[in-house]
Amino acid sequence: MKNCFSADETNAQQWLACLQANGYRITEPRRAVVETIATSRQALNPFDVFERARAYYPRLGLVTVYRTIEKLEELGLIQRVHQPTGCQAFVTAFSGHQHLLICQSCGRVEFFNGDVEQMDGLMRAVGANSGFQIQDHWLQLFGVCATCQQKISNDSN
Numbered sequence: 001m002k003n004c005f006s007a008d009e010t011n012a013q014q015w016l017a018c019l020q021a022n023g024y025r026i027t028e029p030r031r032a033v034v035e036t037i038a039t040s041r042q043a044l045n046p047f048d049v050f051e052r053a054r055a056y057y058p059r060l061g062l063v064t065v066y067r068t069i070e071k072l073e074e075l076g077l078i079q080r081v082h083q084p085t086g087c088q089a090f091v092t093a094f095s096g097h098q099h100l101l102i103c104q105s106c107g108r109v110e111f112f113n114g115d116v117e118q119m120d121g122l123m124r125a126v127g128a129n130s131g132f133q134i135q136d137h138w139l140q141l142f143g144v145c146a147t148c149q150q151k152i153s154n155d156s157n
Helices: 011-021 028-038 046-053 062-074 116-130 146-156
Strands: 078-082 088-092 099-103 109-112 140-143
Touching (some): 011 062, 028 062, 028 088, 046 088, 062 078, 062 088
Parallel strands (some): 099 140
16 A cells, blocks of 8 residues: 655645555546545445535445445544434544544534543553553543533524
């Protein structure tokens, strides 16, 4: 797998270049899927991607969406987000060790760095209580973002 990032390109351009560098053809349907995911600040499930990407390419097929998502994930460009509903969605992969905040109202995703000392303490406590030797963690927090809270507040008035 080739590393193919340049600081002067957008995510979509980088992802398309990376796909091409790794032997994948750049078709208009694939471009529509890449641009949809790369420009979103929300966690999108495959059907969300399909619906949005059809604005770029109306003849897009759902199979193309699934195949493109699979390739983007294999290349480490996107990552899965597990949602409370059991449905999986995808977001732009982040670098370093970060955690996710996901709005349950609009799907917006924010990243935050966890306090290493607090996380280490929690992992030690969980390990001690469960008998597991904890080696890593992945944290996703779900709630309602400030924008959606404001909308809810305005709607109730």
